[in-house]
Amino acid sequence: MAEMNMLQAINNALDTAMAANERVLCFGEDVGVFGGVFRATSNLQQKYGRDRCFNTPLVEQGIVGFANGLAAQGSYPVAEIQFADYIFPAFDQIVNESAKFRYRSGNLFDVGGLTIRAPYGGGIAGGLYHSQSPEAYFAHTPGLNVVVPRNPHQAKGLLLGAINDPNPTLFFEPKRLYRASTGEVPDGEYQLPLGKAEVLKEGTDVTVLGWGAQMEVIDKAVEMTEKDGISCEVIDLRSILPWDRETVAASVLKTGRLVITHEAPMTGGFAGEIAAAIQERCFLYLESPITRVTGLDTPFPLVLEKEHLPNHLKVYEAIRESVEF
Amino acid sequence: MAEMNMLQAINNALDTAMAANERVLCFGEDVGVFGGVFRATSNLQQKYGRDRCFNTPLVEQGIVGFANGLAAQGSYPVAEIQFADYIFPAFDQIVNESAKFRYRSGNLFDVGGLTIRAPYGGGIAGGLYHSQSPEAYFAHTPGLNVVVPRNPHQAKGLLLGAINDPNPTLFFEPKRLYRASTGEVPDGEYQLPLGKAEVLKEGTDVTVLGWGAQMEVIDKAVEMTEKDGISCEVIDLRSILPWDRETVAASVLKTGRLVITHEAPMTGGFAGEIAAAIQERCFLYLESPITRVTGLDTPFPLVLEKEHLPNHLKVYEAIRESVEF
Amino acid sequence: MTTRKSSTVYSPVFTDGSEHRIPTFKLLKQDGSLYKNGRAPDLDKAEARRIYHAMVTTRVLDERMLAAQRQGRLSFYMQCTGEEAAVIGSTAALSDTDMIMAQYREQGALAYRGFTIDEFMNQLFGNDRDYGKGRQMPVHYGSDRLHYMTISSPLATQISQATGYAYGQKMAGDGACTIVYFGEGAASEGDFHAGLNMAAVHRVPAIFMCRNNGYAISTPVVEQYAGDGIAPRGSGYGMDTIRVDGNDILAVYQATEAARRLAVEDNRPVLIEAMTYRLAAHSSSDDPSGYRSKDEEATWHSKDPILRMKYWLEEREWWSESEEKALQESLRREVLDTMKQAQKRPPPPLESLITDVYDEVPPALDEQFDRLKAHIRRHPDAYPKSAAHVQGGE
């Protein structure tokens, strides 16, 4: 065990994976000698050589296409997209190729070894193009795993889980936690399961659900509501796709109320899917409408970022409204 | 008025728009002398010249990038993507560029003149890559209009509405209706409003909502339910983004029940957004869970397409279940 | 960086590349004789006959299956006709374990590697023996046994994938390479640029084989690019490049053999532009009469790559008219017989709808499937293909 921030935990996960399996490769823009613009791949080139950790030319569609080919060949590519906002040129390679590779070939070929890492989310004064949370764009794509960790311990365990999972995985890293979130991280190999939500706190009045950096926001909000005497059950979804409907439904069957929060705009965001599925599953048990606390239905702003983001105050109010409905 | 099929109506809309405004241009793969692989642009090059209707090189990201630039310059590009399945290489140009052009420039520049047409949907034995319904991928993107017509009359009016609307519009054409759907289409210019759903049939027991080719499916299903004595209110959403929550909510407040159907996979599909928003808006009036009848959470299959698609029998059963809940 | 020496000029001279047109490599004339300065590659009789056999197989298969499509037995088909030399000549120059990543018009490569008529048919009819489990349209073949990646319809996506695949081969050190086929139309896609540039930078053992057949559906090359074809782009990436007469089996073979050496021995990727012509329609859905002339087609018919090879074989007495006749007949018979069998076979089982999305079926999808089965059980007549599968419960 060592105290690490999230970047260190990710770096440590990559190091662990590369040490364990020589077919694990890390690449992307500035990933090589520089160690990535956030330094998630620091020292990996020095340690494992230029063949296994390297800079690519500046072309996201190429990075993912290259990674798809490598994975089909049997390697374990871990491709970095410098910011999740820049993943869209690779959208076709991900949605039409990675996701459908196994299915269309009748399992003759697959890209199960593929992992794509990308820093995502707001809170770092990044404006339109260094703040987006694109998870919902990918969550409409059967064949993909979409995973988001909330802290260093989770980041390492889920990233190792992603690299070793036999399906292609998008791993979105909440970049505002990169240095802000610290905690104890086990040495060596451990994997956390994909597709499983985690109940972080049990409660009886309302279920509060999120992922990634929103878990911190939820914690703050829940702290406030507890002072008001409201008992919250807190769930970290962790995997957006496939998502753990069982755990969420079980919780809502108990609490009768659900508040979901994410940074992405509300319309078409993944909270919509959850709300739709849970109202269907828990219809007779719901005591108030399922509520979504999200970014506005706009591009991501800069100066008024604070106003835009679903912060703890907004989540707090939503919890209260849900309970007081 | 003339009897037309949907392709003829679309061709007629393009002809009307090009005749009315010399800044309207049509281009895309095989759009020129050939008139498009479905012949939606037949004769336009012959009529308006190679400068205003032309083939592009085979590069969707370029087609949309080019169209974005043209629109920023003040033209009205109508770009064709040969199949909606091939729109993903242009995803970045659409989601990061078209959608955010006006916002990021503080309204100094915009691409409001842009329209992107693409045939979409299943039912033509197209398998994975000639069948997709990608509307939900775009519906998570503030700044875009997403429009789907259900018949020739709607196709012409909505397409003219899209071309003239001061915001970038994705216009998805249900290709299995191209020749199958026929009807009276007015001569000359008329525009149907974007952002407005249409109530096609009033009813009291349950609201049945869809768009595009699913409207035909709904009609068949509703015919069956009426025989069972169930009164359905039928709504064509028409615009997926921005969508007309008012009309849908008003209907559900009346009927207390909602069945939504689309071809795309369920998870992350746009029915999820509608269900989430409507359960919030109509919570106390809902008499049964909002139900979604959709494609499976898989890539689009070929031989078992029929099993995969949300046909009238599945919609019919869902309506009955909703009413009998 | 940016410090490499380059010469200096003192007035603004522009180049559009036209002063260095890339020449075309040829060996074989249409009558089967060699050009005066040409030297045939080292092709023994068995290998030459294997190649020729694959070419004829491809041609016969294409003719029969187009006819079957016209009769309504098949929903869709695409012919390789006219491009057999470009495809088969290049595949033949490789090791049989090199990876092939094709576009969709390269059934000749599969025929050469030994994909059986039965295997073709099962895919074309999407029956229970189709490796692809009836999920993709006809001609989307794949074979792991033959190192032939399953075809994917989105164009050019395989190009950057080939770069990655070849990088993996280099890392594995198994002395294999990847050949990737694509049309001159697909070469306009962003993935082409990505794949070739990355291949040059990362020095992968890949051969980029462009079939320049004059058209992308209806779009002629003059509306596809303004330069001297696809080849000069290779030099732009610093990649070894060659242009070859794509209807010349010997030139294609020899160029690919040399390319493979560069790729495998020196990790130098190679771009080959094979100049050829799509003699048939783009696909069974297309009618080229609207966009090209009969004259143009006739010119290219007179350059038929199969005839050209046949004349060469005959000159060497490696092939005879009677063998030709026997082969054509037996192939036709085999195709027809096998087609009948394949068409009769049942569709893939209902489960194939939901397997292979992930390595295991996720719970939510399983639940959707249960509902589907129950639904089909209630309406067996509406689902004739699969009702039998669900009778008597799960």
Add this chain to the structure above:
Amino acid sequence: MTTRKSSTVYSPVFTDGSEHRIPTFKLLKQDGSLYKNGRAPDLDKAEARRIYHAMVTTRVLDERMLAAQRQGRLSFYMQCTGEEAAVIGSTAALSDTDMIMAQYREQGALAYRGFTIDEFMNQLFGNDRDYGKGRQMPVHYGSDRLHYMTISSPLATQISQATGYAYGQKMAGDGACTIVYFGEGAASEGDFHAGLNMAAVHRVPAIFMCRNNGYAISTPVVEQYAGDGIAPRGSGYGMDTIRVDGNDILAVYQATEAARRLAVEDNRPVLIEAMTYRLAAHSSSDDPSGYRSKDEEATWHSKDPILRMKYWLEEREWWSESEEKALQESLRREVLDTMKQAQKRPPPPLESLITDVYDEVPPALDEQFDRLKAHIRRHPDAYPKSAAHVQGGE
């Protein structure tokens, strides 16, 4: 099609383009004198001084704003330092109404066109006078008045857009062209390939100006491409292409002038590769000491494009040391004074969060906004920037 004549060879010769390296066009030596064979472009004194003024403005602005960033007054900044000649020399050779579509490091073009220090500052501080309404990060300038498209962070997207914009200019027949700037890193993106190929095919009046400054953040050109830079790709598209010493204001100017003629008079798009160097860090978030040597930086410092122009001006007695001093001082003062003003101004109004997503605010967004305002009214302390805007409101 595919019938254009090309010569024939009878053995498999590969080319990787290295035999036709594209030369560099130069006019001006570092000491301000011309190369023997060079002839200066037709630049009068006023124009030369306008250019020089813009270069110095850019340098001073960059120095001051980087310092401001270091002091924490600004969140982010990017310098043009070292590349002023490539940017300003090219913009100066155009008509002031030609369209500019830049990447992000081309503030020099704006300075040349007359963007005021005040306008720069308002954007940098995202205040209520920022044309972009405080939505984008610093250096994402835009000006419709000056025909300068608002910067967008995703790289290379502006390249294919420039092709479309120029097509519109051609259709409008207004005799204007579009110049599009991008780095050699961005030239690896698919949109580069799309934009240049389409420009050549559709014959648009566009100038593709690649600033090859040796690095894309930390990635040196040897890890970006394996060929002879970006220029030979232009010939691959059949596009007129030239490579120019990007630190040589006269060569850049003359090359761009000639390019503009080709573009506007003959609808021939042009690719210019300007060889230069990013003297500063990639951005205020970057530290280049980890990926390049002091020596290399020093070599390029000795090729400073501003000094080079200054020496030339001085030689012609169009500029003096005292003017230099006065200019530097007044610029520094103006920058500092204006910065203070800009920093003090209020942020854009709360409404700017929701306007301009569409031409009109859609009802659902309006409702979200109402809820936001109500929320802020309940928690004014949490939103110091905007609480004032909603007091007493609806």
